[in-house]
Amino acid sequence: MKKTLIKNAKIVNEGTIFEGDIFIEGDTILEIDESISAKDPNTIIIDAEGKYVLPGVIDDQVHFREPGLTHKGNIASESAAAVAGGITTFMEQPNTKPQTTTIPEWENKMAIAAATSHANYGFMFGGTNNNLDEILKVDINRVPGIKLFLGSSTGNMLVNDEEVLKEIFSKVKLRISLHCEDEDTIKANLQQALNTYGEEIPITEHPKIRSAEACYKSSSKAVELAKQTGGRIHVFHLSTGKETELFDNKLPIEQKQITAEVCIHHLWFSDEDYKEKGAFIKWNPAVKTKSDRDQLWEALLDDRIDVIATDHAPHTIEEKSNTYTNCPSGGPLVQHALPAMLQFVHEGKISIEKVVEKMCHNPARLFDIEKRGYIRKGYKADLVIVDTNNPWTVTKDNILASCGWSPFEGVTFKSRISHTIVNGHIAYHNFKVSAERNAQELSFNR
Template sequence: MRKTLIKNAKIVTDGITRNGDLLIEGDVIKEISESISAKDGNTIIIDAEGKYLLPGVIDDQVHFREPGLTHKGNIESESAAAVAGGITTYMEMPNTSPQTTTIKEWENKMAIAAKDSYANYAFMFGGTNDNLDEILKVDVTKVPALKLFLGSSTGNMLVDDKEVLKKIFSNVKLRIALHCEDEATIKANLQQAIDTYGDDIPMEQHPIIRSEEACYLSSSGAVELAKETGGRIHVFHLSTGKETNLFNNKKAIKDKQITSEVCIHHLWFSDEDYAAKGSLIKWNPAVKTAKDREEIWEALLDDRIDVIATDHAPHTIDEKSNSYLKCPSGGPLVQHALPAMMQFVAKEKISIEKVVEKMCHNPALLFGIADRGFIREGFKADLVLVDPNNPWTVTKDNILAKCGWSPFEGVTFNSRITHTFVNGHLAYQNFKVNQVKNAQALTFQR
């Protein structure tokens, strides 16, 4: 049986950091102690002196573009970028081509991932105005959540029939993950921008078109409907300070009916960055004001916001080079999310224990992921070693996402991910992905 002994690490889990050793046997954490000796000559020993040992990051929102959009990325390429970023587990979204709105298409994605994924995987099921019967067939032990687009949809995935929404919220046992932006408000704002600028709309107009009002109108309506019906909802990628007041910190995450998430780009960028970054920071929902960013940070730190994710959504640089009306929203983030959060740790904006809570513990608890998200004996050995004092600069040469660019190009991160383990297997070490894959499908305790 494969054995790896990690010695002298700063182990971060369950709200504390302590020095110690950790033994991996097979795909599980066998032992955690102040000092562990190798029992035989076959044990691989890694000296982690000065490094943090974290649970593998669980990213609850990625778009890996397969099937149908593989010129942007695919499960193999994007999961490689994920393990390079310390993300050992991901949940992928249903707006691929074809959409994951039938059991058949969900099974197809699972088969691709079983063959090609470097990281543990699960795929959300997509809702439409007319597939409730299919939704009710979903195996809740294998699907993390139902994804609904209440704005900014692709294909026919905009769920805008209020009666359908009420039926879904009332009948679906899964947690319901939501993209909340009001389409009518956005369309009106877009028309006003077209009337003013014609086809040459500045990127700085993006947070005005996809406004605070559009976000709040949709998210507040979803929260109200969840309270009315008993639906369990998780609101993705909050982008406004106003929305944070819809959520509370009065319950433990496992007991919350209504939860929320923030993404890396809404913690890092503001509308002041459009001048330099342009379309590279065009996301839906839009990056908004510095004041919004600070209010989001406040809600993250006081536990109104439960999860940090990426919304990794790559497009080619040619696609992102188009004018506003033709430029798609989204960008690659899985490789740089944890280094970005470690930058905030270094600036004492957030503690490393809180980062682990929001990126590892809470996604596991929120979705009921079995035996992951914590460093505990008997849990799966999904682990990340981070050197907090080993600077590196993001360049095109070290970007692993298939699209080949990043909004973080030129940024120097203080922290470097040196090792990523997926189910006990060394999946990544110092800018090199191990081509042997050892990923597993997630299961959910429900």
């Protein structure tokens, strides 16, 4: 059985930083101590002197495009980009083709990931206005949670029947993740823009079309329904300051019925960046004002927002070059999410301990993931080794997402991921992803 010893690390875990060693056997952390000696001469030794070791990042929201949209990316390509970014576990969303709204389609994704994924995997089960019976059949120890689109949906995944929502919220015991934008508000705003600009709507209109009002109207309604029904909801990708008022920090995350997530792009960019970045920062929900960004940061730091994720959603450069109404929303982010957050650590905006809490511990706690998200004896050896003083610049040559571009092109990050370890296997080392895979299906302690 493979043995690995990480020496001289600055270990970041559960709100503390301490220097020590980590001994891994197979896929499990066996020992954590100030000093550990290798007893087996075949032990792989990694000297992490001067570097930080973090738990592997758990990304609770990605779109890896398989099946049906593989010209944009697939589970193999995007999970390779993920491990390059220190993400050892992902939860993929159901808006593929076909949609993941039946158990056979969910099983199909699991089979693809078992054969091709570089990172540990779980797949959200999608809800529609008429598949509650199928939702209630899912195995709660294998499915991370349910995903509902209350806006910006594809296919028939817009759940816009309030009675159906109430029924799902009251009957489903899994965490229900939500995309909240009010479609009627967006349609009215879009029509107004079309009346003004015709087909040449400038990208700077995006945050006005997919407005703060549209977000708040939908998310506030969802929160109110959750309170009425006892639903366990997790509101994805908050983008407005007003929405942060809907959440509180009075309870530990396991006891919260209503939780929230923020994504990297809403913490990094503002509407002032559309002029330079154009459609490459077109997401749904839209990147909004500096004031919104500041309020998101405030809510993240005071624990009203529980999780940081990516909403990784690649599109081709050709697709992104279309006119506003024909240009899809979304972009690649898994490779650069952790380096971006560590950039904020350098700036003193957030501590590295808080980054670990929001990107590693809390997703594990929120979704009841078994034996991941922490550096603990007996836990799976999902680890990231980071050199916080080894700058590198994002260029087309080092982007691993299949789409071949990034909104961070040209950015020089101060921190470099040297190793990503997935279940004891070195999945990534200094810009090279291992051809060997050791990913596992997620299990849940429910």
